[in-house]
Amino acid sequence: MEELQSLIAKAKKIVFLGGAGLSTESGIPDFRSSDGVFKAIRAYGVPPETLLSIDFFEDYPEIFYDYYKKFLIYPDAQPNKAHKALAKLESIGKLNAVVTQNIDGLHQAAGSKNVLELHGSILRAYCSSCRKSYDADLMNHGTGVPRCGCGGVIRPDIVLYEEQLDNDVMMRAIQYIRNADVLIVGGTSLKVYPAAGLINYYRGNKLVLITRSSTPAEADLVIHGKIGEVFAQV
Ligand code: NAD
Secondary structure, eight states: OHHHHHHHHHOSSEEEEEOGGGGGGGTOOOSSSTTSHHHHHGGGTSOHHHHTBHHHHHHOHHHHHHHHHHHTOOTTOOOOHHHHHHHHHHHTTOEEEEEEOOOSOHHHHHTOOOEEETTEEEEEEEETTTOOEEOHHHHHHSSSOOBOTTSOBEEEEEOOBTSOOOHHHHHHHHHHHHHOSEEEEESOOSOSTTGGGGGGGOOSSOEEEEESSOOSOOOSEEEESOHHHHHTTO
């Protein structure tokens, strides 16, 4: 912790790269932990990667939305100490960007301004046919499959399996990570590509990894612990 505190004290261009583990302390389960969402998805009889794919969404929107509303929407979730500490680091000019795989909008709720959402957000919705924007509340909290006036199915603005990430968001994330003096990676299993590959663009020697479990990546500083509790001390 002392080493992390010292790195942050000297840093001017921190970038944070995070994933679902950042929001578990806000009550949103991650995917791959033993109590994660992937386990629950198996009850649907299809692999999680299939259920969350664009093909499945198009073929079985009723089943997709049944799962989506049960397992991806947490209306009562609030930012935790990690989200808040990152927002504070940005406000005092130490952190340049948060690059997140999360789709829950909790970084913005905590006050972060420069958030690059690699996988989109459940707080935005649009028609999969005519692309008209819709109020996400109707999609997230209404019943059944939400439909547009044109007849198309309204979908969350999230990146499903088999879909491409937004190129502009990806390029900006690469740019920030390349220029970072400290890269803090936290709450991600680093198993979802291309997001996981972003750490390879970091050119410094202050790569910090904060995780509850083991990860495939090596780092200059590894802190095992709950990320909210770690950030409460910075
Ligand atoms: P993941 O589920 O694959 O991995 C989460 C990692 O975080 C695990 O290594 C776990 O041990 C660790 N972790 C969990 N709680 C932690 C805590 N309190 N402190 C420290 N580490 C903790 O998640 P991923 O790597 O982000 O990839 C999964 C995909 O699922 C992403 O694409 C993401 O978009 C999506 N997802 C998002 C949310 C969300 O928006 N909150 C929730 C679930 C899944």
